[in-house]
Amino acid sequence: MTVNGCSPAIHSYLSIRGTLHAMSKLITVFGATGQQGGSVIRSILQDDILSKEFKIRGITRDTSKPAAQALLKQGVELVSADMNSKESLVKAIQGSHSVFLVTTPAWGVAGSDAELVHGKNVADVAKESDVQHLIFSSLLDVTKETAGRLKHVPHFDQKAQVEQYIRSIGVPATFILPGYFMGNYTSFGMLRKGDDGVYTLAYPIGQDSQFPLIDIASDMGKFVAASLKLRSETLGAQILAAAEYYTATRILAEYEEVTGRKTQFMQIDPETYKSFIPGPMGEEMLENHLFIEKPGYYNGRSLKESQDLLKKAGFQATSWKSFLEENKSTL
Template structure:
């Protein structure tokens, strides 16, 4: 009889990647029955999952009662929490993460895989205090560790689709595409094809559970500098690019006021002390390769999405 894995954010980028990877994997597709959690099980993306044999359940992450129904009977759980963008002071991610951890413990879950990040406030020595979408995930990780639930922590890198679908590369009057950051050209960005690759790292953790309990897995293809990002973009697309380091106020003006400070400090953190504090990706890549997977490079991602760039 198949074990149940409950996947939160089933129709989102991360949960969707986990589900696709499990369904496509010969071993895991037989080992696990997938239960997807989505706020709206009627939307088209959810209907596609239903046709693929995924059980879908709604859940309110503020309600432990509704989470019990979603998690009950699960051997494994993949948890991703959603930032409360635009709501200053919200601790929604922390509340949601703690609620799932509590219910997972009560349900006897054997493997909780959490999409985590580092504590920016702590790791920057208090210099950067306004990146709650990192800090709250780190606090959830700490809570899960203290709860005693068997767990692994997968830390996604910087999304490749930030450059291709979020307007981060802006075309100028001279037809050159500008990348503007408040950091220097040598800053190290650990890039990941989030929709394509996050599931691979989670699948690798599922296949090697005993080895990764309590561990952090860094989900990224490689460290890329802004100049390397642009050089490979030029190579694939044939377009001209330029990198510009802008001052703090200019960078903040690029986005809504409610997000400016958070995204600024997010990028300052990437420059120093570093997204993963400069830690090597080698061990995480070895885990991936052992499970039969490979990461998608930035160049490969661009080639695959060339028609829509």
């Protein structure tokens, strides 16, 4: 006997499968083709539990580009949205149980409040749409933490202001604060080879300053996945997303160990450092590093609680040495 052309067993299986799919919760991921959003999507798809629990909607500016089309082939729904338009965001967020939000800095545009506007717009729509879990990629308020000593790091400050806004309007939320990207050292040529064959790392701060490093493309998604798995524990919390604290001395020692290259650290004066980076971005990068030196990227907070949370959810952060070994061909 068949039912609609299927045997009873197959029909039953398809019915159960359809019911489970209908029960799946929707997570909307902003910046789907970027480093952070892409990491979140990969972590969900690769996780046995989360891949069954959630359907994924990816938000990107251009759904036709190859990276977006690759996501489509993996079963990710793609939606284009304008973060300046709440109407556009309503269409992007509607029906979502969870939302991952990352805002993009207006690098080098003095006085821009784009991140603040975009973050508040998404928060408002998340509130109106009854989103149950907003996971926001946040950072500390440098101006506030230094009592105005450093006031030119808008890509930190505006994220912190968005976080405060989200808290103030009462959206159920978790705040994940990514550390200093390991990829900065490989993508931006921060280790420069001299005529003598020695690779120099130049900073406007001392070599004992503490950098909380994260392999952002691999590990941001792990921290987000942990917050999804442990939602009740992480609501309202700040999760510090980094493998561990590294000094420049250790960064270079492990770089030498993996690559066999000779390295040296050079501390340069602030004005010289700024001269390497044109416009307002030079001031921003300088103060960003001065903040890392004092009071510290996370204001001196321990990473233990966040690491314990990651392990509890079944994940492990990528070490700097592992990152170097995995990316040896690009160094």
